[in-house]
Amino acid sequence: MRPEHWLYTIPLRLRSLFRWAQADQEVDEELRDHLERKTEEYVAQGMTQEKAHRRARLDLGGIEQTKEKCRDARRVNWIQDLVQDLRYAFRMLGKSAGFTAVAVLTLALGIGSNTAIFSFVDAVLLKQVPVKDPQGLVFLGTKGQSGSSTDHSFYFETYERLQLQQPFFTGLAAFSPVQLNVSVDGESEPPVEGQLVSGNYFELLGVGAAIGRTFSNADDTGPRGSPVAMISYDYWQSLFEGSSQIIGKEILIDGSRFVIVGVTPRGFSGLEVGSSPNVIVPLTMQPVVMPDAENWLARPRNTVDWLRIVGRLRSGVPIQQAAAGMRVIYRRTQTQLATEIDPNWTTTWLKEWAEAHLVLEAGATGISNLRNQFLKPLSVLTVLVAIVLVIACTNIANVLLARSSVRRQEMAVRIAVGAGRARLVRQLLVESVLLGLMGGAFGVLLADWGARALIHFLSVGRTPISIDLTPDSRVLGFTALASLVTGVLTGLVPALQSSGVDLSPGLMKGGYLGTSRQVFGKALVVSEVALSLVLVAGGGLFATSLRNLSDFDSGFQRDQVLTVRLAPKGSDQKRTNANRLLGLYQQIQENLGSIPAVVAVSFAGTSPTEAPQLRTVTTPDGQQFRVSSAQVYPHYFETLGSSILQGRDFSNLDMSPGAPYVAVINDTFARHAFRNENPIGKKIVCSGDQACTVIGVVKDIKYSSLKSNGGAAMYMTFLQAPTGRGQMVLHLRFAGNSESVMMGQVRQQISSIDPNLPAFQIQTLESDVDAALVRERLLALLSVFFGGLAILLAAVGLYGLISHIVARRTREIGVRIALGASRSNILSLVLGETICLEGLGIVLGVPASLAASRFIESFLYGLRATDPIVMSASVGLLTVVTLLAGFVPAYRAMRVDPMVALRYE
Structure with missing residues (x-):
């Protein structure tokens, strides 16, 4: 079509579509006038009226045929046919309300399962963060020589030097x-998830304030700068009821006064997917809001990697060019810092730290530990729900196939009066697609x-997962x-089977059901059983495995042990006040x-399920070991029920x-x-240059992951540990009382000692x-x-197929009984077919299961993927x-009355 005709033809076609009755009337009038x-x-020319009218109709080629040609010329007849098919489909599905409800529910379970998993995948992996031009964001990370997973943590000094030296970004933020x-109006609030951000963080992201x-x-500008804070939109609504007077209000954060200057926009939760910081403070306020930690801003010897760095690429700078340039700058920066920290580079960790290389990662979808934690499980679940959907489709296809035999007379009549096979297939597909769409809804x-x-x-842990599950276009x-x-x-397939019915048997009531149709239905059930x-x-x-x-x-021993997290406020956490905390x-x-x-009661810096701090210690013969380090109180091992193998406890x-x-x-x-030597009494350098005497050997405790092999670990006392005297985890072993009673008594005792001491996350170990x-x-x-859902669907599919076969063979069963077959023979006949289908499914399913199980072997613990007991x-x-x-x-076939069966159909 030429462009100049569009303005003429498009309105005519829209008019034919939405005002088709008037358009048909105009065609009738035009044809009548022409005739x-x-x-x-x-x-x-001398003909009689009758002959002239007949000759005119012959010249025209038939009124109805000409009308159809006019409709075809409008090129909207397929839409009208589709509307007719939809009306017919709704009418047919309405007549079979029971079938429709079961089919829609079955498909809803299959499609819903897939959509639920995809929603989580979309929120964690695909959804872009709500900032200006998210495609321009990149995250900085490092990888060691082994090329393992990316580490996104950086030192403060590294961040500042990179920010000053880089030419590829409009800016870097941390x-x-x-x-x-947090305390508001003198009342302590439950500890909140917060965030430290650099001053240019919001400007770089292009995010304003609500x-x-x-x-x-x-x-x-530093710990002595202006103590200001921002709060999240949700925190503003829940704690302050959306008050417009919030700006300028003072709150206490770990005992220090901060002034609220803004509220983040609704829906903005930062760049870390899964977290939702409620209170945000400037980065250089770290020593103020984290008094239990060292001053991580100290130069140059502080080497705590605590910052995540995000940048926005300059216009026209590809990420590959920026990565190559930043790699050189980072290596130079790290070499300088390593030399300033230790001119001789005497420790192994310093060499590894300096030799790591920088990588850039696209930041449009944010950053999250959830991806590393759940990427593989989500991949497995995606396959599982896809199999569930295939089983659901197979089930409904089998039911539709059975229904097609019931509707064979209808199809035969429609073919006999001139309906084409393509039109019948389309009409039947409209019904099934309608079922699919209703199931999707x-x-x-x-x-x-x-x-x-x-x-x-997933939020049963200490930090609830905050993810936006609002369905987006994806x-x-x-x-x-x-x-x-x-x-x-x-x-x-049911549509193709139904539309290919033979006229002679199809028009006969009780006509024969094709062998191919029966075989295909049985094949579907076998595949359901196998899957x-x-x-x-x-x-x-x-x-x-779990x-x-x-x-x-x-x-x-994890039973009958409570853990309580204690977070003393303000200066109580400082190292100079350790005796007061003690x-x-x-x-x-x-x-x-x-x-x-x-x-028993004791304290520790972490619970056994958390990753402890790593520290380098030196043995008397000069060997260096990277060990897990924890600060504990006396009776810690008794409280946990862990055995002292040699020596004594603290x-x-x-x-x-x-x-x-x-x-x-x-x-x-x-x-x-120490190999075969007795370690008791040996000296190890455990805290700076301080030598510690080994007084005991304890059984390995699997920290962080129960799948790990443990590794080397060292325990020090509260006062002698180099860091971490602030937040402590109280461990309490009890006997007799219920958990809820003990939790109440613990809260009461802590409150009687210090009503303002935050004690949160009281739970069992x-x-x-x-x-x-x-x-897991x-x-x-x-x-x-x-x-379980798959078994249910397979059972329903098998039940439906066997019921349909019994119904089709009712007369045959009646004849068998009339000729002397016992009811047990009939039961064996039908059950034999069930066992045959089930057996074929198992024969196919066992090797498929063994092959598929090898892909999940890395998730298993304490058994092989081919475990014979499980199979x-x-x-x-x-x-x-x-x-x-x-x-x-x-059983229903066994109870058939021969007289009724012989009159069947």
Whole structure:
């Protein structure tokens, strides 16, 4: 079509589409006028009126045929046909309300499961952060010589020097998560998730304030600068009820006054996906809001990697060019810093630190530890839900195939009156696609509930996961595409089978059901059974692995132990006030120890499920070891139920000011460092240049991950540990009382000692361990759920097929009974077909399960992917369920009345 015709033809086609009745009437009038003119012309030539009218109609070629040609010329007839097909599809589905409800529910479960997982994938991996031009953002990271995972943490001095020397970015900004103790109007609030950001952070991101203002470089001049803060939109609404008087209000953060100057925009939660900082303060306020830590701004010897750095590329600078240039600048900077820290580079970690190379990563989707933690589990779950959807499609396709035999007379009549096969296929596909779209619509509702339940499940740990699950164009597009594909897949083969019906048997009532159709239906059920076995076996492996992890000896006894996080405020956390803190903690220990049900009480810097600090220690023969280091109180190992293998535990004398430096090491450290020698009494350099005497060897405790092999570990007392006297974790072992009663008594005792001492996250150590196993629990729970759903769908599919076969063979069964067949023979006949289909599915499913299980072997603990017990149990469970599904129609066949059956159809 030429462009000059568009203005003429497009309005005509729209008019034909939306005002088709009027357009048809105009065609009728035009054809009538043409016919009358032709008739008059032939009458004028001497024909009679009747002959002239007949000749005019012959010349015209038939009224109805000409009308169809006019409609075809409008090129909108296919839309009108589609509308007719939709109306017919709605009418047919409405007549079979039960079938429609079951089909929509089945597809909703399949599509909803896929949409829920994709929503989480989209939120964690694909959704862009709500900032200006997110495509221009890049994150800086480092990789060691081994090329392992990227480390995004940097030192403050490194950040400042890179910012001054780089020419590739419009700017670099830094941020770091932090937990803050906040008081408002003299009332302590629960500790909140906070963030330290550089003064140019919001300017670089192009993010303004909902009310008030954002930070500037003038706010980020140092600990003695202006103590200002911003709060998140949600925190403003929940704590301050959206008050417009919030700007200029003072709050206390760890005992220091801060003035609120702005509120972040709604929906903005920073660049770290999964976190939602409620209070934001300037970066150089780190020593003020983190008084328990060292001054991480100190130069040049402070080497705490705590900052994440984000940059915005200059216009026209490709990321590859910036990465190459920044790599050179970073290497030069690190070499200079390493020399300033230690001119001789005497420690191994310093060499590794200086030799790491810089990498740049696209920052449009933010940064998150969730990706490393859940990327592989999400990949597995994506495959699982895809299999569930295939099973659901197979199930509905089988039902549609069965329905096609019921509608064969209808199809035969439509073919007999001239309907083309393509039109019939299209009409039947419209029905199945409509089912898919309805299933998708309900699936979105199920997915929203499922995705939020998933987030709640993953947030059982100490820091709740904050993810925006609002469906975006990708999620809605994915659901629409999945619904359309599902509709086509479920309906295509049944549509082709139905539209290819032979006229003679098709027009006969009770005509023969084609062999190919029966074979295809059975093949679908066999594939359902095989795929279900894959899911059930996978769920069994994940559940068994989780049980192994839960029962494994982790080096401590997790039952009947409470953990409480204590965060003293303000200057109480400073190193100079360590004696005051020591008195506070000892008083808490004594008061809690007086409770009759308490067995032992102690403190530690972390719980056993957290990663401890790493430290380099030197043995008497000069060997250096990178060990996990923890500060603890006396009775710590008794409280955890961990065994002292040699020597003794810490005592109250070791906690005295000026006491000799002592350490307890774990069995792995003792074996590697001292081999066959007795480590008790040996000296190790454990804190700066300070030598510690080994007083005990303790059984290995698996910190951070129960799957790890532990590694070397060292324990020091509260006063002698080099850092970390602030936030402590109280550990309390009890007996007899319930957990809730003990939690109440612990809160009461702590409050009686210091009402303003923040004591939060009171929970059992067992729940703490459960939180550490969240990945494994996620896989086990969802794989078992999807396996159960697959079995249910397979059972329903098998039940439907066997019921349909029994219904089609009712007369045959009646004849068999009339000729003397026993009812047990009929039962065996039907159950035999069930067992045959089930057996074929298992034969195909076992090798498929064994092949698929190898891809999940890295997730398993304490068993192999080809574990015979799990496979046997999976086969047994599937066998029992499918036999029950087949027994119901078999029992119904056994009860058939021969007289009724012989009159059937």
